[in-house]
Amino acid sequence: MGKNLLQKTWEQHTVRELPTGQTQLFIGLHLIHEVTSPQAFAELRVRGLDVRYPARTFATVDHIVPTHSQERPFVDTLAEEMMVAIETNCREFGVQLFGLDDDRQGIVHVVGPEQGLTQPGMTIACGDSHTSTHGAFGSIALGIGTSQVRDVLCSQCLAMDPLKVRRIEVTGSLAPGVYAKDVILAIIRELGVKGGTGFAYEYSGEAISSMSMEERMSICNMSIEGGARVGYVNPDETTYEYIRGRPFAPAGEAWEDAVKHWESFASDEDAEFDDEISLDGSALGPNVTWGINPGQSVQVDGQLPTVSELPEGERESVREALEFMEFEQGASIAGTGIDVAFIGSCTNGRISDLREAAKVALGKKVSPGVKALVVPGSRLVSEQAESEGLHEIFMEAGFEWRKAGCSMCLAMNPDKLKGREISASSSNRNFKGRQGSPLGRTLLMSPVMVAAAAIAGEVVDVREMFGD
C-alpha cells in the first residue's frame, strides 16, 4: 500500500514517540514574526535556553507595520515596542530578520516562498494560522501558538497528535473570471468551517494541477478557515520551476538531487486517504461571503439563505450573521453597496493577484465614496508591480498604493474599517470586528471581484467585465 505526502513527510521528520503517545516532529523551517514571538523569546530567557538551529529560523515583520509611512519610530508606541522586541530578539539569538531595512520584508507567508525557503517534503511551523499557505509546495506547514513557537525555537520540534488526510479533488477547468479564491470558498462552504478539524487537506485534480504556485498558495492559505490546520498540493514541475533560482533554493549539482528528493514525497498512486471528496471546478462561479465566517458564502449571482428553509441546527448561526450584517434573508448579494475595497493579504497579495486586479482597474475610476487600497504582500511584490507599472494603473483609477504588510486583513496597524463600514476584501476572514471596527462588515472575494466592486461601488459579477 502506498503512502500519502503527509505520511512520508511525517516519517522523515519523526524524532521519536513521546511518552504521551504523541509524535516528536522535527521542524525543518521556522518562520517568526513580531506578534506571536516576543513572549516565546521571553520564556527562552527565563529558562536560559538558546535558539537551537538559528539557520532554520527566519523572521520578518508584517502584522503591525503601517503601510503609509514606515518611518521609525512608529507613531503607535505599542507597535514600536514590538518592532524593537523582534529586532533585539533576532540580534541576541542570531536569527536572520527581514526587517524594515531589508528589501525582503513582507508578509511571512509571501516571503518564505519568495526566498525559496519553502520547499517540498519539508515541515514548516509559524506562529500564525495561515502557515498552511506553504503547503502549496508539498510541505506540511503548521500554524502554532506562542508556547509552540517557544518549543520550536528551543528544540526545533513539536509534540504532535497524528493528522488524518482528506483528499479534495477539484475537476475540470475554471471558467474565466473564476479564481483560486472562489475554489477555496466553495470548498469551505461545502465542508464547513469545522469540517477539516483533525485533517490535513490534500488538494488535487485538474483544476489544482493547472494552477500556478500563487493560486495554489491562495487555496492552501485558507485551509484553516475550513478547520484544517494543514493543506497541501503534491509537488510537480510547476513547483520546481517556481523554486528554481530563488535565493535559498538548492543550486548547481544539488538542484537535481533536491528535485529527486522532493519528487519522492508526492503521494503514491495507491496512497490511502481517510476521506475523499470531489468538486466540479468547471461549475464554479465567483464567490462572495455574506456572513461572519468564511463558510457563509454564495455565488455572486445567488441569494442569501432563507432561514426557514434551513435545517434546525443551522438557523441560529445564520440568523446571527444576517442580523450582524444587516442583510435580508433571500436577498441577492450582487448590488450590495461597499465603503472600502482592500486588495492584499497573505491570501491574495501576490504579483499575479495584482496583475489580475489591475486588468479590471485599467482605465476605470473607483466609485466616489469608496476608499480603495492595494497593499502588496512584500517589498519584492511591490517592486515587481512598480516595474510593470501596475501601481500607476491603480493610482490613476483612484486606489491608494501602499507599502507591504498585513494591513486591513486583521487591522493591527492603522488600516481599519470605521463604524459599520462594509468592505470588499481579498483577505481570508470575515469574522465580526476582524477588520478593525467592532461593528465593521467584511465581504470576502477574489482580488478581481474586489477591484470590480471598488469601481462599481457595489458587489458585481466580474464575469460581465470579461464579456463572455
Add this chain to the structure above:
Amino acid sequence: MGESRITGTTGRGIPVRGDDIDTDRIIPARFLRCVSFEGLGEHAFEDDRKNFSDGTHSFDREEFQGASILVVNDNFGCGSSREHAPQSLMRWGITGIIGVSFAEIFFGNCVANGVPCLTLDSSQVDEIQSMIEGDPGCLLEVDVENRSVHAGEHTYSAGLPDGVQRAFLEGLWDSATLLLEASAAIDEVNARILPLQEQP
C-alpha cells in the same frame, strides 16, 4: 522546571453560547499589540461585551464573577492561532473548558497552558449551560483522570485525546522540557534533513 500533574479542575461554571466563536472575538487584534500576556484578562470578549450584549454578556454578569469553568458550544476558538486567546481567558480566571468541539490550534494552546478542554455532545453541553444559567452557584468538575464532567447530580462521560490526558496526568504538558529530553535524536534528524543555505 517540571510542571505539575493536572487531574482536573473544579469551580462554578460560566456559559458563553454560540457556535464558531473565533479567537478574534475572544481577544480582538488590537490587544495583541503587546510583548507580554499581562493584562489581557480584562479584555476577554471585549467587543462582544461592549457592542452586542448591553452588559448581559456572561463575562459581565454579577452571578458569574469568580467562575472558572467555561462552557461553550461547537468549534470554539476557531480562526487565528493567537495564544492571547486562552491567555486572556486564563487571566480572567478560567481553569478548564467544556465544549462540543474546539478548533485545533486553540485546543493545543490550552494544553500548553495547562487548561484542559473536554468535549461533550451538543445536548449535554446545552443541558449544563441551562443548569448553570439557572443555578450559577452550582459546581462543575472537569475530571481529567476519569475523562468526565460532573455537574450537580450528573456525571457525563467526556472526550479528551489519550496523549493529552497522559500529558496532564503525568505532568508532561510542559512540552519544551519533554522535547528537549531527546537532544541527541534531534541532532540526528537535523543532520538528515536538507540544510537551508543562501546561494552566493
